[in-house]
Amino acid sequence: MxxxxxxxxxxxxxxxxxxxxxxxxxxxxxxxxxxxxxxxxxxxxxxxxxxxxxxxxxxxxxxxxxxxxxxxxxxxxxxxxxxxxxxxxxxxxxxxxxxxxxxxxxxxxxxxxxxxxxxxAGESLLQPVSTDPVRARYRYHDDSAPVDTFSEREVSILRLLAGGYSNREIARSLFLAEGTVKNYVSVILDKLGTRDRTRAVLKAITLRVI
The missing domain is CATH 3.40.50.2300 (Response regulator)
Incomplete structure (x- = not known):
């Protein structure tokens, strides 16, 4: 550098x-x-x-x-x-x-x-990424997988959170119940060790999860 x-x-x-x-x-x-x-x-x-x-x-x-x-x-x-x-x-x-x-x-x-x-170098930390390499990197291997692994569904929800979507809008986009989305968001916050959606998005960007 x-x-x-x-x-x-x-x-x-x-x-x-x-x-x-x-x-x-x-x-x-x-x-x-x-x-x-x-x-x-x-x-x-x-x-x-x-x-x-x-x-x-x-x-x-x-x-x-x-x-x-x-x-x-x-x-x-x-x-x-x-x-x-x-x-x-x-x-x-x-x-x-x-x-x-x-x-x-x-x-x-x-x-x-x-x-x-x-x-x-001309890159962006915010550019959209394919979920395929993300899945490969954050795949569940077994029940004892570390908490910083993310499923494809969780990555999709994180990307929608980054876009400013509410739980209701995410539910409509992914054809899920709003309560199911709320549960996913809670799990995502736990895995990222954050207490709110904005810090989760920031941390996910920093870690290149999204």
């Missing part, structure tokens, strides 16, 4: 300092730091970068608004949004605006490094 130029946006100076230290240890050049979306947009006009790493929540122009503004002016620089927030509307709005990826702020350093590499 040596040679990559990153724009780093976060309203917390300590967070920026920590991310800068981490990334510079891995050979990444921080082209500039921004404390808000307005500053990020302004600096990008004359300082192009390979990847934008931004907090999703900032005062004024937040990460979602910044992505929207960038795409509106024709700037297609890949954007990786960092979040700690359980807000499905922000997650879905950012995806629709044109963000290429999300990562929880407590993700492991190697996950951050890999995410940046993938975005710089």
């Amino acid at each position: 040596s040679g990559l130029r990153i724009a780093l946006a976060d309203d917390q100076a300590l967070v920026r300092a920590g991310l800068r230290a981490l990334l510079e240890q891995q050979g990444v050049t921080i082209a500039f730091e921004a404390e808000c979306g307005e500053s990020l947009l302004r600096r990008l006009e004359d300082q192009p970068v390979d990847v934008i790493l931004s907090d999703i929540r900032m005062p004024g122009v937040n990460g979602v608004d910044a992505v929207t503004a960038l795409r509106a002016r024709g700037d297609l620089t890949p954007v990786l949004l960092l979040t700690t927030f359980d807000e499905a509307d922000l997650l879905l709005r950012a995806r629709d605006a044109g963000a290429q990826g999300f990562l929880l702020k407590d993700a492991a350093p190697e996950d951050l490094r890999e995410a940046i590499e993938r975005l710089a």
Whole structure:
């Protein structure tokens, strides 16, 4: 990943300092730091970068608004949004605006490094995936399978959760009873070790389950 130029946006100076230290240890050049979306947009006009790493929540122009503004002016620089927030509307709005990826702020350093590499290479952490390789990777082998395995049905439901569908809408899409979907969602949350749907989607994206 040596040679990559990153724009780093976060309203917390300590967070920026920590991310800068981490990334510079891995050979990444921080082209500039921004404390808000307005500053990020302004600096990008004359300082192009390979990847934008931004907090999703900032005062004024937040990460979602910044992505929207960038795409509106024709700037297609890949954007990786960092979040700690359980807000499905922000997650879905950012995806629709044109963000290429999300990562929880407590993700492991190697996950951050890999995410940046993938975005710089033109990939997306949010692109749809075939359920076949997912099934192969998360297949049940026996009754004592680890809790981080997922059936094809669970992967399908996770992908619909990522699309913002309610339990009722998922039930209609998959021809299941709403109560059955509710049970599936509960199992998915348990397997991912999360307490709500938004964190489940974020974690599933990070783990490349969806």
